[in-house]
Amino acid sequence: MSSEITRQETTAAIEVVPNVIAGEAVTTGAREQVLNPYTGEVLYEVPQAGEAELRRALDAAVAAFADVRRWPAHRRASCLREASRLLRERAEDVALTIAREAGKPLKAARVEVGRSAENLAFAADAAADLAGEGLPLDASVYGEGRVGFTVRAPRGVIAAISPFNFPLNLALHKVGPALAGGNTVILKPAPQTPKTAVILARLLVEAGFPPGAISVLHGGADLGNALVTAPDVAMVSFTGSPQVGQAIARACGLKPVVLELGNNSANLVDEHADVDAAARLLAVAGFAYAGQVCIHPQRLIIHERVYEQFRATFLEAVGTLKVGDPLDDTTDVGPLINDAGAARLNAWVDEAVSFGGTLLAGGHAEGRLMPPTVLEDVPEHAQLVCNEAFGPVVVLQRVDSWTDAIDTANRSRFGLQTGVFSTYLPHVLQAVRDIEAGGVIVNDTSAFRVDQMPYGGVKDSGVGREGARAALEELTYVRSVVLR
Structure with missing residues (x-):
């Protein structure tokens, strides 16, 4: 009773x-x-x-x-x-x-x-x-x-x-x-x-x-x-x-x-960029709200001449992010919305590693908390590259030219917003002309949005x-x- x-x-x-x-x-x-x-x-x-x-x-x-x-x-x-x-x-x-x-x-x-x-x-x-x-x-x-x-x-x-x-x-x-x-x-x-x-x-x-x-x-x-x-x-x-x-x-x-x-937002980092500033901005935006943002930076496409510098600064910045209770004012990365999302991301990380990808930070979710996770050398047919992760996972991709960076960004069924980091005006204009997306954000991340700007995508976005x-x-x- x-x-x-x-x-x-x-x-x-x-x-x-x-x-x-x-x-x-x-x-x-x-x-x-x-x-x-x-x-x-x-x-x-x-x-x-x-x-x-x-x-x-x-x-x-x-x-x-x-x-x-x-x-x-x-x-x-x-x-x-x-x-x-x-x-x-x-x-x-x-x-x-x-x-x-x-x-x-x-x-x-x-x-x-x-x-x-x-x-x-x-x-x-x-x-x-x-x-x-x-x-x-x-x-x-x-x-x-x-x-x-x-x-x-x-x-x-x-x-x-x-x-x-x-x-x-x-x-x-x-x-x-x-x-x-x-x-x-x-x-x-x-x-x-x-x-x-x-x-x-x-x-x-x-x-x-x-x-x-x-x-x-x-x-x-x-x-x-x-x-x-x-x-x-x-x-x-x-x-x-x-x-x-x-x-x-x-x-x-x-x-x-x-x-x-959806989207699997590309963010391009030129050899003519403020590389450290770009890395720090992307470290924050890439894991904000545990990556559960449709324009969260997911594919970071970096010119090979600045790749090592970018990776070092990016990983250092990622290491400072705090994972935990969303009601704690100091928390940067909270929980995933449900167990299904955590299980899916765990499986996608495992797949990426099985395809030859290298895990640089993070790994698997424990419960609904997933640490900021960074991989490199992941092939384009892996789920973490070709689909929307919608979680705190970022993939680093190395390219040998600016044109290759744009082509890599465009090899996606999505096209919502793309971040472009470059101080070289011809490269900026080339990106604005050739990137297939509803928004091109220059010297800021793909996650930038203010609410009076037109916002929407092309392709499957x-x-x-x-x-x-x-x-x-x-x-x-x-x-x-x-x-x-």
Whole structure:
């Protein structure tokens, strides 16, 4: 009897993170538990949304869209600016939530919250500046006597599916521009990070958006498929794996999508670079948030004339990184998000070594903690080179010319962002011209991003662009108007 009471009391003490539908907390009988990635303790129970909850969220979003699509730009911008202000007020609490449920080092979670507040402000600016353009109809002999212009029109209900690694800011890259354009949103967050999404939805309603404009539904692949294929959904914005992105694109048919997918970011170090500075920057960026960043430096391609110098400085800098508790302000590298990720990386490291690669630092994960791991002489067909590691693993590659470095970078099915380190302008311009990626970052790492810049990839890294203004163009459409 006493053990049964203890179990009941323990269950009762676990926080429940509900779905949020039109401002209402909604629970269901089907629940999943979310574990702290570092300690393994149960953080929450999360009610899983089903067909009925999706239908309620869709109905609320459609009804709210009839209202917000007619809001003037200044009203949408004002609500987004208020949301930015509220987020800054609550920054530390939100950062702690991110650190606990995503396992992100607290100092990095604080940066994410700061960027998210900026992101909301950028979305407000984009809302205020949203405009069409004049059409010179009389450039055609058949267009005389007419005046033409375009307006940007909202698409409707947006399905936003966000990942665990930036549970606030990457959700906002979808939700912020969608609301800025007069749309409504149903957000399906990653199962590991439900509470951050709920905080965001409640904050946006508090800032002035109608409750039906933003709902949050928790669930897995079945919910995701039902959401993206729902006829009431006008567009899908997804961040995640290429495999899931391709499945969404097939399921959506002619429905427009924005897909921000994977990468195995190349970073090129020229013989004409500040080699030590490049090595130190890449040592930090290569292992930030345990490498669980889609633009984390994974393939470091170094000119042979500076390879030994780079390797020595890089390994020295890597050796100073602290692995451990994400709530410790001094931690640089926290846990991997789950056991499956740790097992996969262990297997990929073993494969690389079996193919002739040399382990220079780190090795295997113990539990979910994996030390910063560095290899060299790994062949290009190894998983750690040809696929996305999404973990604290970096591979050093040696090349004998700048052209070879660019060609090596391009031998990838991905093309999101590439870092280029060189002080020789012709080499910089060659890289900008020839690298196949959505972004080329010069004298900084591939991981550099600020949230107003257009961001997205080519090849298997996805389609469409994020960043407030670029995303707003994706999440609205051009309507041509002709007056006679």
